[in-house]
């Protein structure tokens with residue numbers, strides 16, 4: 001699956017704070033998460049102190065996806081995925097699955113042992129990708145995490161399990177077929 005998508009899409013770390021592609025990333029964020037989206041105050045520190053990943057698709061000028069990652073203070077070998085979104089007009093093509101597979105591969109190669117994220121219990125599409133397709137497991141539920149009625153499920157993926165398979169399957173390197 002990632003092979004066919006990988007011929008037309010690729011993931012890059014964002015290393016600089018520049019108006020472009022930040023503007024495009026903030027637009028994806030606002031569209032996906034509303035007021036919870038990364039804005040001009042939050043994305044730059046994530047670029048400089050955490051990791052921001054950009055999904056590109058062949059033939060499309062602006063980014064088609066964004067993900068932000070931080071290292072967990074209590075468990076430095078655990079990465080926490082703060083945000084993850086594919087541009088609305090590019091969803092349903094397998095890009096979200098490909099993007100997450102690439103992040104898992106990148107984090108595994110960087111030495112992380114575990115990936116955690118939170119997701120709304122009603123986000124069926126994301127849950128399908130995380131749990132059914134990629135093997136994330138529910139750790140716990142945070143009640144009212146973002147305010148009344150805004151529960152989140154904490155999911156985790158053991159990156160050590162099957163990491164050799166993953167690296168072999170994808171040729172051991174990130175796709176960059178741009």
Ligand SMILES: CC(C)(COP(=O)(O)OP(=O)(O)OC[C@H]1O[C@@H](n2cnc3c(N)ncnc32)[C@H](O)[C@@H]1OP(=O)(O)O)[C@@H](O)C(=O)NCCC(=O)NCCS
Pocket residue numbers: 032033084085086087090091092093094095096097098117118119120123124125126128129133
């Ligand atoms: C979640 C998101 C990244 C998925 O991106 P995407 O490019 O559409 O994902 P894919 O095309 O790779 O996969 C979508 C999968 O969900 C399935 N799906 C779609 N609607 C679904 C639903 N209502 N219930 C269950 N599964 C559903 C699709 O069938 C597909 O699975 P399949 O490959 O087994 O057929 C995208 O929807 C998004 O950005 N949403 C807004 C932000 C968000 O919710 N981020 C996650 C927060 S943790």
